Amino acid sequence: MEKVTADSIKFCVDNIIASPPAEDIKYINDKLSILRRNNISIPIVYLGITSSSIVAGALDVREAIDDYISESDIDIELIEVGSIGLCSLEPIMDIQLPGKCRISFQQVTPDLVQQILDGVLNNFLPPDNILAQYRNPIHQPWASVPFFDELSFFGMQQRHLLANCGFVNNLSIVDAFAFGRYKTFADVLRTHTHDEVCKIVEASGLRGRGGGGYPTGKKWRATLEAAANQKYLICNADESDPGAFMDRMLIESDPHLIIEGVAISAYAIGASKAYIYTRNRYEFTVQRLEEAISQAYDAGLLGYNIMDSGYSLDISIRKGPGAYVCGEETALIQSLEGKRGMPTLKPPFPATKGLHGKPTIVNNIETLANVPLIVANGADWYSNIGSEKSKGTKLFSVSGKVNQVCFVEVPMGTPIAKIVELAGGVKQGRTLKAVQIGGPSGGAITANELNTAIDFEPLKQIGVSMGSGGITIFDDTVCIVDMVKYYMQFIQNESCGKCIPCREGSQRMCAILDNITKRPNNDDQHSTLERFKGVIQLESLAEVMRDTSLCGLGQTAPNPVLSALKKFRDEFEEHIFDRKCQANVCHNLRTYYIDVERCTGCAACAKKCPSNAIIGTPRSPYFVVEEKCIGCGICEEVCKFSAVFYK
C-alpha cells in the first residue's frame, strides 16, 4: 500500500502538476480514471468522518465496517471522506460497486452496517436509509434512487468551495491531485508573477469572508508593495462564533484546498512564512490539517525552493488557546507573539506593520479557499457569480430550530428565505420567529424580512451584519430576550478588557438583561423603576459601545441587542411590564401553582420555599401566593407527587 501511494504521488507530480506531462495523454487519462475511482476493481465503502459526524456516532460505524470487512470473503476497501453538508443525516456511508453508481446511505448505525452491506454487495437495496446516488455517465445507476443533483438541497446550491467535500478521500494527497488540487499553485509558480496574482484577485472583487467584507486584493496590494525582508501570511481558522461550523467542516473535508489557497496567497504577497491559526480544542480539525500539511511537504509542494521555482514557503499550524477576540487581526497577531490577545490601535495596519513589525496579511480561511478557484478560472468567471457589490459564493452553517442542520454554499445575494428552505424549514412545522445571522456580532431578521439578500450592504440596511456565516433559526418557542442575554454573556466573557466601553458596557448590559429576566425578591418601587429604565439604558449603552469601542468585537457587540430591541420591542416590554415570558424560557418569570387534586399536604415545598410563598395546613392541599413567588422552581423539584406546575 505504501509503495502504491509513493508511486501515485510521483505520477501526479510528474503528470498533473508538471507541464508538459511526462507520459502520453492516453496513459494519464487511464491512470486518472483509476485515481478518481471511475474504474475500480473491488467494492469501496466510503464513510464521512468529521467532528460533527463523530458526535453522531461515525466512529462506532467505522468499527462495524472494519469488522464486516475483516469477516468478509471478498476484498472491500474503506475510505474516509468528509461531510457533504447534511449534518442531520450523519453518519453517512456510501458504497460503490465496480461499474455501478456510488450510492449513499443516511443515519447509518452500527447495527445497520451488516444489513446494508450484505444487501448492496448482492445487488439488492435495503428499503430504508437510502439518501441518493452520484451521477456518473460511465456507471450504471441504481433503479429508483434519486441522483444527488436531483435533491433540492444540492440543486439550490452553487458548490465551488464544497465541490469535493464529502466525496473525495480527505486523507490522501493523491485524491487531492486527481480532483484538481495544487495544479493552480504549480501553474502560478511557473507562469505568474506576484503582481499578476494580486491583480487577478483584485479584479475578481473577492471580499474578506470574516465579517468585515474588505476587498482582499486591495489589502494584499499594500503588503506586496511594502518593502521588507520578511512578510507573513496568517490564515485565521479560529472559527469561534457560536453556531458557525462551516469552516471547520471545509478544513476537515478538503484540507488540501486550504493549503493550496494559503500557498497561492502567500506567493501573491511574497511571504515565505505562513501560519494557520486554528484552535487547540478542535483536535480533529488540527489533526486533519497537520496530516495534509506533512503530505504537501513530502510531495515537494511546500518547503525550500518549491518545484525549482526559487520560491520557498513554510506553513505551520498555531493552536490558539481559545479567545473569541482573536478573530480580530491585531489581537490574533498579539496572540501569535505570545501575548494576551488584545487588539491594538490601527493604523499602523498589519498589512504594513504586523507580526514582529513586518507586513502581515490576516485573512479568513474561507477567503483563502476562494483564491485557487479564482486564479484557476479567472477573475471574470468569479465576478459573474454573486451580486453586484459582492462577488462569489459564501458558506453558511444553519442550525437551531430547523429540520435539517447543514452547511451550504450559495451565491452572494441569495435571499435568506432560500437558506431557511435549504435547511428544510422550521422544526415540527412551527412558525419562524427570527433568523439570527452572524452570531453574537450579528442580529435578528424577522419573518417579514426574509427576502433580504445575503450581502454586506442589504443586511446592514436592515440593521444586522453578516458576520462569518453562522445562521441560527429561532421558532416561536424561543425567547428573544433570553437569546440576547445569551449573546451578551458570551461577549462579556470574551471581551478582552482593554477598552472601557466594551468591558464595562457588556457587563452593564448583562446586568440589565438579567434584571429584566429575573423576578426580584422584594419588588419595591425603586427596582421596578430601574427595570423600566432598562430598555432606554440598553439603547443608549449600545450606541456608546458601538461608537467608542476599540475593535470590531466591541463595535458589533450591541448588534443583537439593538436589532432585537427594534424588531421585538413588545417582547422586551412584556418581560418588563407584565413580567411574563411567553415562550416560558425565562425560569424566573414563571409563576408556580399547586394541583389541588395531587397535593397530599406533605409540606415539603413549604419548608423549602425561600420566600415563604407557599402556605397551607398539613395534610390538606397547599397553595402558592403569587405575589410572593420568585419562580425559583425549588418546589417543583422537591414535590414527590408532581403536584407543582407552572404557567
Add this chain to the structure above:
Amino acid sequence: MEKKLKELLEKYSHTSRDSLIPILQDVHDELGYLSEESLSAIGKHLNVPTSKIYGLATFYNQFRFQPKGKNHIRVCHGSSCHLMGTVTLLEVIEKILKIKPGQTSRDGKFSLEVVSCVGACAQSPVISINGKPYGKLTTERLEQIIEEQSSIEPA
C-alpha cells in the same frame, strides 16, 4: 512531575516569548492543568515574570488551574445547544456534582468545563466525557451517564 516539566522545557531551549503559548499548551496537556510550580518554572525558563504568564494564561479559555477530575465533562454552549437546553443540563450537572464550570469535585472524580460551539449542532445539546461525545442529550440520559461514570473507576 518536576522531571516531566523539565523534559518538556528542554524541548524549548533557546526560545523566546513567541513559544510561550505552545509551552503552556504542552504543559497543560501533560498535567491536565497549570500548577503554580509549573508557571514559575516556565517563567524562569523564558525569563518572563510569573505574573505575566499567569496574566496570559487566565486570559485564554483553554487553561485551567485546578487538576482535571478523573472524568472531565465538557459541555457545549453554542447557540444551537443553548436553544436545545444546555442551561438545564448545566443546572443538573451542577446540582448532582456540586461543582461549577472550571472546578473539580472534592473526590476528584469529576471536573466541568463549558466550551463554545463544538460544531456538532445537528446533535445538540452535546457534552463529552473524557473525549467521548454524547449528542441529543436529555436530562434523564445525563443523570444516567453521570451515575454510570461515577461507578466506573477509570484506569
